[in-house]
Amino acid sequence: MENIKLIINFLGQLLPAINITLIVSVSSIILGSLLGLLLAAARLSESVVLRVLASVYVSVVRATPAIIMIFVVYYGMPMLFNDWFHTNIDGWNRMYFVIIALTVLFSAPVSEIMRSAYESIAKGQMEAGLMVGMTPFQTLYRIILPQAFVVALPNFANSVINLLKEGALTFTIGVVDMVAKAQMIVANNSGGYAWQTYCALALIYWVISLAIDKGVSQVEKSYQAKRKTIAV
């Protein structure tokens, strides 16, 4: 009973730090999706060079641990900028480095998801759209994308949850997010109540991922319902 009280108390102390986590996750989801879109387009393009480059990029990123990516970006980018552009970016907010690292990490699975969703739509759909006089872009936008979206959604949500969990590593380069906050609380209590604090932390993450899961399955259901009514 006392433990539960403690956990609730720690929840209250941890929650203010959630906005860092959310800012980092949301911005890397947006940027990562854009990069993933470009990568998927490269994978599907005619040019052999682009295809090879994109697939090498995806397979390398897929095999990179999140923490190594964050560290390499954090220590490597300032050096790179110094040498190539002669600008000093040491003073940047550390959050930017995390966002860049997570964007790179997120773009690889997302590009795969987008590609497989695009390929899962029958070619006849595109041809039919072109047949009735739509431009290729219109066909893509009105016919292919809505269908591919439904296919991609569950996997996309899965990657978002993965990104959220990888985002918990932000603290390793000194951004004060929820994990860092939890460690501070433990340090303030001189090591006491450690597991209760971390349980509160895990609880917050769990609730966020449950919410994403639930939301996605709701959206999926609504789409399926729409599809049925059209079919009938």
Place this chain on the structure above:
Amino acid sequence: MSLNTDFMVKVAQTAIQGVPVTLQIVLVALVIAFPIGILFALIRIYRVKGLQRLVQFYVSLVRGTPIIAQILIVYSAFPSLLNMIIGRAAFAINPIYYAYIVFTLNAIATLTEVFRSALQTVDKGQMEAGLMVGMQPRQTFWRIILPQALISALPNIANTTLYLIKNSSLAFIMSVKDITAIAKTEAAFNYNFLEAYLVVWVYYLIICYAAEVVFYLLERYFSKYRRPIKKTSGFNWLPFGIKQPKLERKQS
């Protein structure tokens, strides 16, 4: 770029001692989680009362929380828990055991989902056919269903393995001496962090690609039965001829 190459060579030599530790964590986690994952998947599929809810809860809890949080919980809760049972000896335990616990718990959760979807891909007719020829339900499961399910689970098991290899890099938080930890301590002497992490990155790439190759070979070996016996060249060399190319017939 001015990378300190001498230092990179030195880190590469010392960090190689961490490779067995990383592999050990991954292998132990996989080996322990394998049977438990199958068991949990069966509980989910056959909807065993009471237990099913528990398994569902466990899987969603482990998959919904970051590994770092799990590591922190286990690393903070277990030593004091053990302290109550076996006394001061609890603090002398090699931290790698905590790493085993965390990654095994993780692997169980992911493998449960993997086996659940794999067992569902096996057609119901297989079970019925097995029962039909007079096998026991248990026999049918062991001899007919499980081998087929395992083969269709292989790509996902490969993914799980990659996921474990990648996340085992977090074991340094528990002061386990794995690749990342060794590189980190080496780098801390004179702030050559970038060089050290580049070396570690290469190590992880090598390990991950090796694992992928192993699983690719396993998959090719075990899915032999699915490939057609007829060998088709896949390319029609006589596109305009009336005669179709001869297809080689190969015995099994």
